[in-house]
Amino acid sequence: MARVVLKLGDDISTDIIYPGRFMATVLPSETPQYAFADYPEFNEKLKNREIPPGSVVVAGKNFGCGSSREQAASCLKGYDLIVVARNFARIFMQNAINLGLRLVVCPQIEAEEGDELEIRPDKVINKTSGQEFTVEPLPAARQAIIEAGGLIPYTRQRLLAMRGKKKKSRA
Amino acid sequence: MGMTMVEKILARATGQKSVKAGQVLEPEVSLAMSHENGALVINQFLEIFKDTGLKPKVWDPDKIALILDHRVPAESSKTATNQKKIREFVAAQKIKKFHDIRGDEGGICHQILPESGYVLPGKVVVGTDSHTTSHGALGAFSFGIGATEMASVWALGRVLNVEVPETIKVVATGKFSPYVLPKDFILFLIGKITAEGANFKVLEYHGPAIEKMSTSGRLTVCNMSVEAGATSGIVPPDKETLRYLKEEARVKGKVEVFGPDPGAEYWQVIEIEVSKIEPMVACPHTVDNVMPVRKVGRVKVDQIVIGSCTNGRLDDLAVAAKILKGKKIARGLRMLVFPASFRIYQQALQLGYLADLVKAGAVVMNPGCGCCLGVHQGALGDGEVALSTTNRNFKGRMGNPKAEVYLCSPAVAAASALTGYLTDPRKGGK
Ligand code: SF4
Numbered sequence: 001m002a003r004v005v006l007k008l009g010d011d012i013s014t015d016i017i018y019p020g021r022f023m024a025t026v027l028p029s030e031t032p033q034y035a036f037a038d039y040p041e042f043n044e045k046l047k048n049r050e051i052p053p054g055s056v057v058v059a060g061k062n063f064g065c066g067s068s069r070e071q072a073a074s075c076l077k078g079y080d081l082i083v084v085a086r087n088f089a090r091i092f093m094q095n096a097i098n099l100g101l102r103l104v105v106c107p108q109i110e111a112e113e114g115d116e117l118e119i120r121p122d123k124v125i126n127k128t129s130g131q132e133f134t135v136e137p138l139p140a141a142r143q144a145i146i147e148a149g150g151l152i153p154y155t156r157q158r159l160l161a162m163r164g165k166k167k168k169s170r171a
Numbered sequence: 172m173g174m175t176m177v178e179k180i181l182a183r184a185t186g187q188k189s190v191k192a193g194q195v196l197e198p199e200v201s202l203a204m205s206h207e208n209g210a211l212v213i214n215q216f217l218e219i220f221k222d223t224g225l226k227p228k229v230w231d232p233d234k235i236a237l238i239l240d241h242r243v244p245a246e247s248s249k250t251a252t253n254q255k256k257i258r259e260f261v262a263a264q265k266i267k268k269f270h271d272i273r274g275d276e277g278g279i280c281h282q283i284l285p286e287s288g289y290v291l292p293g294k295v296v297v298g299t300d301s302h303t304t305s306h307g308a309l310g311a312f313s314f315g316i317g318a319t320e321m322a323s324v325w326a327l328g329r330v331l332n333v334e335v336p337e338t339i340k341v342v343a344t345g346k347f348s349p350y351v352l353p354k355d356f357i358l359f360l361i362g363k364i365t366a367e368g369a370n371f372k373v374l375e376y377h378g379p380a381i382e383k384m385s386t387s388g389r390l391t392v393c394n395m396s397v398e399a400g401a402t403s404g405i406v407p408p409d410k411e412t413l414r415y416l417k418e419e420a421r422v423k424g425k426v427e428v429f430g431p432d433p434g435a436e437y438w439q440v441i442e443i444e445v446s447k448i449e450p451m452v453a454c455p456h457t458v459d460n461v462m463p464v465r466k467v468g469r470v471k472v473d474q475i476v477i478g479s480c481t482n483g484r485l486d487d488l489a490v491a492a493k494i495l496k497g498k499k500i501a502r503g504l505r506m507l508v509f510p511a512s513f514r515i516y517q518q519a520l521q522l523g524y525l526a527d528l529v530k531a532g533a534v535v536m537n538p539g540c541g542c543c544l545g546v547h548q549g550a551l552g553d554g555e556v557a558l559s560t561t562n563r564n565f566k567g568r569m570g571n572p573k574a575e576v577y578l579c580s581p582a583v584a585a586a587s588a589l590t591g592y593l594t595d596p597r598k599g600g601k
Contacts (some may be wrong), residue, residue, distance in 0.1 A: 011367070013563075015563070015566065015567050019545075019572075020544040020546045020568065020570070021550075021570050022546075023207075023208075023242075023544070024253065026210055026253065062367040062400065065400065066565055067300075067544075068299055068300055068301040068315040068316065068317055069317075070299075070318045089367075089400060090400070091301055091315050091317060094316065095317035095319070095320070139334055140195065140334075141333065145332060150319075151322075151323055152219055152319060154331070155219050155322070155326055155327065155331070156221075156223060158327060159223065159225065159327065
């Protein structure tokens, strides 16, 4: 069971998730401190570890629109949040998958802060309201990356297959 | 069956006769661009090589471009250290398309790439910046990716798992009215289709109004295509593209150009009669909150910004200089000008535009992203209003979530600088 800890509207930009003024901070180990920095209350709760891993942020359409900054995905991944939104902007979605941040595309989702959700592969059940919402699969093109646990391990496999072979044949 | 522009480019980049929207491909990359976030790419790149026993080496140093532009000169020790890390990596990997903070060759990545002749029609370009869509202006398939994805490109020379996007054809007919610029056209389009109207799709621009548009204007249009959610904007290359490549980008040798097939299948076709477009403005806090300036009412402005990868080119500065020459900007107003590159800065210097702007009261800053993303210079105070030729007005974009940003063309910005209020340039700023 996962609890909704933040509810947001449509078009939540990467400037809201990770404000541009913190862009000099890049390492995934350091970005979480600025997650939702312009929502000071929520940011404090995250920093004080009052929000358990696996908690849910619910949003409307076009979550993560705007800049390609990967900090917007890595800062949420740092707290192991799950984002359930009606849909996502392209680059944010790819960054999230690449870094292993869990996204759920749920075009009709309705939930309030404090609601308990059960997230299944095909649907989200809002245990508090009793409603059920269909889940759309993530792009097929990204499945292999999800299965490999992110783009870094996936690329590593591919790299070894490409360059490793060359190396072996030389040895 | 015919292919769209991007389908054709992807077919070539994967060595296939034809591809179709929805297919998953791994296209070869012709140019891979990063800016200061190159520091994160380097980190992720080294991570990929960890425990592989392989030496971390980029696939092709000639196809990587690194441009320092977001926070130049560095605003903090952290940024300076990231920039230093990039310089060291560039030297170690022998990357030549590197533009440091220099008065002779620096500037914003999306201006440096086209003007240096790095972008060619029909190629696949990726960049760790969402406005990488800009380079579609030269007929490339150019799109933004994240830093980890770029690290993967540096290692493999291809982008993994690209889904061939659907394409929306935009046909722009008619003639622009005086004081109506390409910026007004793209704002109008975004207002019409919304900030997610082209999500995961490509906007392919056609029609007489595009054919007559300069490459600078096309760069503005493709730059902001991402604000409608588009993966990329693209203009089929034509005479103007070839002129730009030869005369301005100094590309030598033969450039191969091709357009979409006549029977290409589009997801949607949108027609726009440009003579009906007026000077537009995107109101806070979304880019699709677009209205004609005329209808917005009285808005007092505290800061005017002319510059960025959207509208910091020579023609943009010329429009502003023409309106402001021999006049003074209103009291109680700050006007900041950021040319998009040092080449433009030098040209504007020689042509007297910068002198006109400075004498009118503007502050001319060094080329770079400046205050566009609110991290470096020109932050706004609580409750202040900025009118800017940049491309985003999200809450907090100019460094303060308690401020407001309106987006407009350089003509609207300059006319408003004279009055201190949002002003329709057709009224001459009086
Ligand atoms: S000028 Fe602004 S939009 Fe353009 S690259 Fe720089 S920060 Fe991004």
